[in-house]
Amino acid sequence: MDGDAGGMTVTKADNQARADAAYIAQLIQPHQVHRDVYTSQTVFDLEMQHLFTNVWVFVGHDSQTPKHGDYFTTQIGTQPVIQVRHSDGQIKVLHNRCPHKGTKIAIDRTGNTGTFFRCPYHAWSFETDGALKAVPLDRGYENTGFRTTANAGGIKPVGSVHTHRGFVFARLAETGISFDDFFQDSLSSLDNMVDRSPEGQLEIAGPPLRYMHKCNWKMLVENQTDTCHPMVAHQSSAGTAVRIWEELGNPEPKPAAMQIIAPFMSPYEFFEDMGIRTWPNGHGHTGVSHSIHSDYSAIPGYFEAMSAAYGEARAKDILDENRHNTIYFPNIMVKGPIQQLRNFIPLGPDKTLVESYIYRLVGAPDELLARTAMYNRMINAPTSIVGHDDLEMYERAQEGLLSDGLEWVNLQRLFPGTAEDFSTETVENGTTERQMRNQFDAWKTFMTTSMPDRKDGKR
Amino acid sequence: MTDFTNSQIIDFIYAEARMLDEGRYDEWLALWLEDGHYWMPLDYQQDDPHLTTSLMYEDMFMLKLRVRRLNGARTYSQKPKSRCSHVIQRPFIDLLDNTAGLYQTNTSMHYVETRLDDQILLALTATHDLKRVDGKLRIANKRVDLLNCDAAFGNIQLLP
Numbered sequence: 001m002d003g004d005a006g007g008m009t010v011t012k013a014d015n016q017a018r019a020d021a022a023y024i025a026q027l028i029q030p031h032q033v034h035r036d037v038y039t040s041q042t043v044f045d046l047e048m049q050h051l052f053t054n055v056w057v058f059v060g061h062d063s064q065t066p067k068h069g070d071y072f073t074t075q076i077g078t079q080p081v082i083q084v085r086h087s088d089g090q091i092k093v094l095h096n097r098c099p100h101k102g103t104k105i106a107i108d109r110t111g112n113t114g115t116f117f118r119c120p121y122h123a124w125s126f127e128t129d130g131a132l133k134a135v136p137l138d139r140g141y142e143n144t145g146f147r148t149t150a151n152a153g154g155i156k157p158v159g160s161v162h163t164h165r166g167f168v169f170a171r172l173a174e175t176g177i178s179f180d181d182f183f184q185d186s187l188s189s190l191d192n193m194v195d196r197s198p199e200g201q202l203e204i205a206g207p208p209l210r211y212m213h214k215c216n217w218k219m220l221v222e223n224q225t226d227t228c229h230p231m232v233a234h235q236s237s238a239g240t241a242v243r244i245w246e247e248l249g250n251p252e253p254k255p256a257a258m259q260i261i262a263p264f265m266s267p268y269e270f271f272e273d274m275g276i277r278t279w280p281n282g283h284g285h286t287g288v289s290h291s292i293h294s295d296y297s298a299i300p301g302y303f304e305a306m307s308a309a310y311g312e313a314r315a316k317d318i319l320d321e322n323r324h325n326t327i328y329f330p331n332i333m334v335k336g337p338i339q340q341l342r343n344f345i346p347l348g349p350d351k352t353l354v355e356s357y358i359y360r361l362v363g364a365p366d367e368l369l370a371r372t373a374m375y376n377r378m379i380n381a382p383t384s385i386v387g388h389d390d391l392e393m394y395e396r397a398q399e400g401l402l403s404d405g406l407e408w409v410n411l412q413r414l415f416p417g418t419a420e421d422f423s424t425e426t427v428e429n430g431t432t433e434r435q436m437r438n439q440f441d442a443w444k445t446f447m448t449t450s451m452p453d454r455k456d457g458k459r
Numbered sequence: 460m461t462d463f464t465n466s467q468i469i470d471f472i473y474a475e476a477r478m479l480d481e482g483r484y485d486e487w488l489a490l491w492l493e494d495g496h497y498w499m500p501l502d503y504q505q506d507d508p509h510l511t512t513s514l515m516y517e518d519m520f521m522l523k524l525r526v527r528r529l530n531g532a533r534t535y536s537q538k539p540k541s542r543c544s545h546v547i548q549r550p551f552i553d554l555l556d557n558t559a560g561l562y563q564t565n566t567s568m569h570y571v572e573t574r575l576d577d578q579i580l581l582a583l584t585a586t587h588d589l590k591r592v593d594g595k596l597r598i599a600n601k602r603v604d605l606l607n608c609d610a611a612f613g614n615i616q617l618l619p
Contacts, residue, residue: 109609206511207502210611236534241524257521353611358512369510376512378521382612383499383514385528391614392536 014452020046021451028444030419030437032408035401037443038216044349046447051330052077053172054446055281056182058332058343059083059093061359062166063203069112069128075345076172081158082106083168086128087115093158093170094130099151109207117155130155165194166202167341176449177281185425186283189326193336195318198309198363202339205369208355211382215394217331217346218439220354223390224325224333224342225286225435227271228413230264233393237385238264253297260375263292264386274324274430280423282329282442284435288427291324293337299367309363327435329442338372342380350398356380411436461594462557469550471596472564472587476545479618484526491598492590493519499603499619514608514615529617536616541574543617550587560591570619582606583619 024046027034036043057076060083064072071084073096080096082105096104098119105117105126116133117126125133132154135141146152158170162179167190169179194202213220223229230238241261245254254262263270275288287293306315326334331344339359344352358372379386401409414432422438478487498508499515508516517525528534546569554563563586570581588600603619 207609209501209512209514210609212611212613214613233535236528236531236536237524239533240528240531244520244524244527255520257518356512360510366510373510373512374516377501377514377516381501381512381514383615385525388536388614388616389534 017451021448024444024447024451028440029408031412031415032410033440035407035409037440038218038398038409039349039401041349044216044346047346048077048079050447050450051443052079052346054176054449055330056162056169056171056177056179057330058328058341059161059168059170061202061204061341061357062091062163062168063359064110065091067112069114070110071106071113072110073106073108076158076170077346079172080104081170082155084113084117084128090129091161091163091168092129093161093168095156095158097155098124099132099154099156100124105155126154130157165190165200173450182281183283183328184279184281186279186281186285186326186328189285189323189334189336190328192318192321192323193334193339193359195310196306196336196339196364197361198305200309201362202359203362205358205360205373208343208357209376209381211354211356211380211387211391213352213354213391213394214350215352215391215398216349217344217352218443219394219397220344220352221327221329221331221333221439222436223394224327225276225284226433227274227276227286227431228268229393230271230292231267233389234264234386236389238262256296256371256374257378259296260371260378261386263295266292268431271430275427276430276432276435277425277427278422278435278438279425280442281445282422282439283327284438285323285326286430286435287322287324288430291322291337293324293335294322296337296371299365299371301365302368305363305365327439329439330446338375339368340372340376340380354380411440461591463555463562463591463596465552465555468552468555468562468564468589468596471589472550472566472585473547475587475598476547476568480544482529484529488519488523488526490596491519491522492592495519495598495600497522497601497603497618499605499608501608503604503608505608514605515603525618536614539575541572541616543570543572543619545570545619557591562589562591562596563587564589568619572615572617572619574616577613579613579615581615581619 027037060072060074065083065085068085068087071082073082082094082096084092086092096106098105100122103119103121105119123136127133132152158172159174160171162169164187194200238261241258242265245258274290276284276286277288278284322337333342339361341357343355347353356376358376360369378384381387411433414429420437422441428434475490497515497517499513501512501514529537548567550564550566553565554561566585568583568585570583572579583606584604586602587598589596590599
């Protein structure tokens with residue numbers, strides 16, 4: 001067991017941890033994954049203990065907490081955390097637990113705590129970086145040894161916090177891979193989204209959609225780069241939209257709703273040609289050369305504002321990038337061209353909360369934000385005719401995987417036949433399942449980083 | 460010019476809810492004026508449908524698409540189909556202006572939607588803006604405020 005200042009960290013017996021590592025390594029093969037990765041409570045618990053602890057996980061946007069004392073409550077994996085603006089202007093991410101009895105310090109989704117946090121149970125108070133400020137009647141703790149405990153340190157901060165162009169990420173573990181080593185060049189998608197503001201700045205635009213899915217979180221992440229499902233699963237919505245429009249005589253210009261939904265019916269060749277790029281550590285994106293976001297109509301005044309800010313050539317470069325869905329492993333997806341972020345929050349092996357955020361391009365015309373808000377409600381809402389069919393597929397898969405007919409899930413589309421190298425950036429045919437394989441390669445790596453006797457030889 | 464009574468306006472609101480419950484969508488769409496919007500806010504007391512996300516803000520094209528999809532051959536999330544039931548409280552008539560032909564109602568409802576073994580219950584307040592056109596009542600706009608609009612939902616597939 002590891003000791004710390006006055007407290008103890010309880011760890012599993014080494015033989016159990018070795019068994020965990022051996023089990024995890026068996027679940028992932030180069031071309032297929034075992035169904036346990038989606039259905040097993042044991043795997044889910046190991047994901048929370050290892051994967052979501054070892055990697056950098058999205059927390060929020062700094063515009064959600066602009067002023068000192070502003071906070072926002074969320075989760076990293078199943079861990080409740082608070083994002084808060086400290087007195088020095090920095091964003092802090094704290095475990096949402098009073099060091100005394102465990103009471104959550106904040107339960108509303110957003111708020112302002114003033115200059116300090118105060119636990120509603122016994123009025124212990126804390127600075128906005130978590131440091132213990134005062135305990136009422138504190139002579140009761142004199143000569144008790146309390147001052148040497150970890151609890152006396154206050155609300156515990158997460159291991160590390162990094163803000164990249166307004167986006168706040170945290171690593172729960174005290175030590176581990178650095179932010180830059182984890183994300184590398186994949187940050188270009190976030191950068192492009194922010195560069196689309198003439199002022200290089202995004203601002204949160206209202207609360208997120210919150211959509212509950214009775215399926216494993218990884219199904220949602222995989223679906224973001226699954227380019228062989230839109231024309232099938234979404235035929236009922238996008239196909240019907242195209243048909244109604246034909247019946248009206250294909251009037252031009254198409255309204256924004258048609259511009260958003262019709263490209264879902266693009267043929268396989270469109271998606272093959274658009275390309276998929278993979279980066280190390282499980283990150284990747286669809287839409288290398290073009291995407292379903294490429295043909296939105298120009299908004300008057302926007303290119304002029306971008307040209308004034310960046311020069312015409314640079315403005316054109318920024319806007320010519322039309323990446324579709326970028327996965328930041330493990331559990332967010334970003335759509336740069338329309339300033340959206342979807343957070344796939346794991347709640348259980350068969351329960352995932354999807355929060356879909358939109359952002360305003362500071363300095364850009366409002367029409368862009370109106371289109372972004374329209375996309376969000378049309379595609380990502382619990383009331384969305386597109387979302388309905390996606391959720392139907394996930395939930396059917398979650399139930400179907402309980403079948404003992406087969407144990408393995410196939411990820412073999414455009415698999416080269418032998419184990420792939422994911423350590424360098426690669427661009428391939430836009431219908432490949434390589435990005436899904438990339439995610440599972442990273443999954444295995446970061447699941448076992450903190451386990452002894454790793455079986456994949458990467459230690 | 461037709462003057463509408465309280466009772467006629469209330470009957471209209473009840474009849475609309477029945478059309479939705481019985482899936483008589485062609486009749487339901489015919490109640491609407493061409494430039495109407497069905498708005499379901501995401502945020503409590505939300506005042507803007509455009510620059511922040513809503514659950515729904517749908518024009519006639521989107522509403523036609525929505526109801527046409529429900530009966531599609533490859534609408535997998537409607538195989539099997541959902542069913543719904545509105546239990547409505549007597550509408551308040553907040554505006555009755557027979558001179559201008561403008562009316563507004565405020566109606567509390569309990570909405571139940573079911574499919575397979577799942578059933579959800581939503582409490583909501585519907586605000587109808589009605590207009591007299593050619594002697595008939597038509598829906599100019601409808602706003603549906605879910606009591607728990609900020610909660611996490613699974614699929615809501617029909618029209619609350």
